Amino acid sequence: xxxxxxxxxxxxxxxxxxxxxxxxxxxxxxxxxxxxxxxxxxxxxxxxxxxxxxxxxxxxxxxxxxxxxxxxxxxxxxxxxxxxxxxxxxxxxxxxxxxxxxxxxxxxxxxxxxxxxxxxxxxxxxxxxxxxxxxxxxxxxxxxxxxxxxxxxxxxxxxxxxxxxxxxxxxxxxxxxxxxxxxxxxxxxxxxxxxxxxxxxxxxxxxx
Numbered sequence: 743x744x745x746x747x748x749x750x751x752x753x754x755x756x757x758x759x760x761x762x763x764x765x766x767x768x769x770x771x772x773x774x775x776x777x778x779x780x781x782x783x784x785x786x787x788x789x790x791x792x793x794x795x796x797x798x799x800x801x802x803x804x805x806x807x808x809x810x811x812x813x814x815x816x817x818x819x820x821x822x823x824x825x826x827x828x829x830x831x832x833x834x835x836x837x838x839x840x841x842x843x844x845x846x847x848x849x850x851x852x853x854x855x856x857x858x859x860x861x862x863x864x865x866x867x868x869x870x871x872x873x874x875x876x877x878x879x880x881x882x883x884x885x886x887x888x889x890x891x892x893x894x895x896x897x898x899x900x901x902x903x904x905x906x907x908x909x910x911x912x913x914x915x916x917x918x919x920x921x922x923x924x925x926x927x928x929x930x931x932x933x934x935x936x937x938x939x940x941x942x943x944x945x946x947x948x949x950x
Contacts, residue, residue, distance in 0.1 A: 743925050744775040746820040748813065750827040750838025752783035757863040758826045760904045761896045761914050765824055765861065768918025774925060779816065781809050781837050788840045795848035804848040810841045814849030822857040822888070822925050824917075825876050832868035834875050842879050850883060855938040857924045859888040859917055862895045863904065869895040884941065888924055890917040 747766055751758040759778070766776040787806045794805035804810045817823070825842065827834035846853060860876035862869045873893055880887050894917055896910035897903070905911065 743821045743929065744777065744819065745769050745822040745824060745921060745925070746813075746816055747776060747778045747824040748826060748838070749778055749780045750825065750835050750841075751780075751863070752835070752837065753828075754780045754783075756901055757896065757898055757904045758828050758861070760901050761861050761863055761910070762824065762826045764911050764914035765859075765918040765921070768915045769922050772919065772922035772926075774822075774922050777816070779813065781841055786810065786837060786840050787844075789843045789847060795844075802849055802851070804844045806844065810844040810848070813841060813845045814852055817845070817849060817852035817856075820856070821928075822859075822921055823853070823885075824859045824861060824921070825879070826861045826863070827872060827876065829862060829864035829868035829872050832871045834862075834872045839875070842876075846879055846883060853879075854884050856885055857888050857921060857928070858885045859921060860894060861914065861917070862893075864895065864897055865899045866897065869893065869897075884938075886924060888917065888921045890914070890920060 747762045749759055749762055762778055769776050786808055792805060794800055795803060803814065825838065827838045858880040860873055862872045870893060877887060890913045892913050894913060896914065897907050
């Protein structure tokens with residue numbers, strides 16, 4: 743089993759990375775493979791609603807061939823996800839939102855029914871709002887949300903300060919343990935031939 747941890751910070755190995763590493767530590771103790779994918783600090787395009795990802799020959803890939811497509815490709819062999827972001831003006835980074843908008847729209851089926859969790863790093867405020875935004879990617883895509891014993895936040899302006907947030911780091915560790923537990927439960931369910939539901943969708947526009 744494998745969990746992909748996505749670092750939505752432009753800084754590769756700072757506060758958000760420190761929190762993700764603590765989650766990974768707990769997962770690896772449970773013999774769950776982990777990989778941290780850094781989204782980088784280069785600009786990425788927003789979704790432009792072109793519909794190209796649904797056209798013949800291009801299904802499941804975004805027309806902008808960048809980190810979003812790398813995420814979709816990695817999702818094919820991933821059993822669970824952790825999305826991490828710092829707080830920018832009380833919301834997740836524009837980078838992670840742009841990437842997730844496109845990856846979830848183009849590669850929807852690669853994420854469905856796989857457990858997901860989000861973690862947020864902040865100097866002080868904006869964590870709950872950012873946490874809420876990232877969790878919505880899971881709820882629209884039939885993904886079980888993995889929680890910890892409190893909201894998945896760490897506080898600090900430097901790596902050293904984040905490590906001093908003992909409660910936050912414990913929350914990250916507990917999150918990894920909970921993710922491992924859920925993945926093992928799903929694995930046992932598969933062995934018992936319990937399949938996920940094949941749900942239908944109905945779309946209604948509120949125009950009269």
